[in-house]
Amino acid sequence: MKFLKFLVVGIFFGIVLTKSEAVSWYRIYEMFQFQSFHMYGIIGSAVAVGIIGVWLIKKSKLKNTEGQPIVLPPKDRSISRYLIGGTIFGLGWALAGACPGPMYILVGTGVLSMLLVIAGAVLGTFFYGLIKDRLPH
């Protein structure tokens, strides 16, 4: 059962995102209207704790459960792909009110029409794979 720990992490993630209301379309709308601190607080405190955690992991030279040194994959040196890709993502995030994690979680909350958003996201990913080499990166 080497996948059990991932199942547990996923369940925990699903519960936290639902209970925090970060999966709510309304919360995303409110965030982009700058009318509540809620979402900024969630992302901000996650990053604050994350920065400390990642720093501690690097400093302590902790090994992962596979016995390997922990390295976080570096990101490409580019501005265009992050800015253009990010902007396209943002348009969809605000329209559907869900980013990839919440899409899956919301299916679990019983909103089966979210499967259409997931289908759209799979199609979008497929289309990106098709035209990838023709885009500025």
Place this chain on the structure above:
Amino acid sequence: MDYILQPWPWYVSGPLIALVMLALIYFGKTFGMSGNLRTLCTMGGADRFAPFFKFDWKSEIWNLTVVLGAVIGGFIAVFYLSDGSVIDLNPKTVEKLGTLGFEDAGGSLLPPELFDWANVLTPKGLLILLGGGFLVGFGTRYAGGCTSGHAITGLSNLQWPSLVAVIGFFIGGLIMNHFLYPLIFGA
């Protein structure tokens, strides 16, 4: 128990999300939910159409397992860990949404105006959900990550490309929210 059944405040939820990311790092993986979309493409045979999808999808089963867990987690949270509280939105947000035709904002997690089948199964409703998903799927792969990979993992690792991506997320989100919503939903 009441504290668990009520909505969780940001200062509890945010650190718990960081914990999810740190646990995955400790398990030798990285937190990134959008990568699963590419895996689904490959499983569906997309590797025959583009080299981008040529990889051993079995190496990503761990991440699909996280997704399965997330679905179960959403189910548990709504059906066993909720007291049915409405979402405590800013009254100004509720009022603004009212002018766009969204009634009872915050009464449920998602607006029935967009997600109830009666509204989904209209040309406009279908286009919004499929189109919104398409933009998310295309944009996240182009940008190399989504909220989990860039906003949480990348920023926690102080990677500047992730900051550029997050700025992009907000440029797109603000354009949609402030300029395109009135065109899509107004009048």
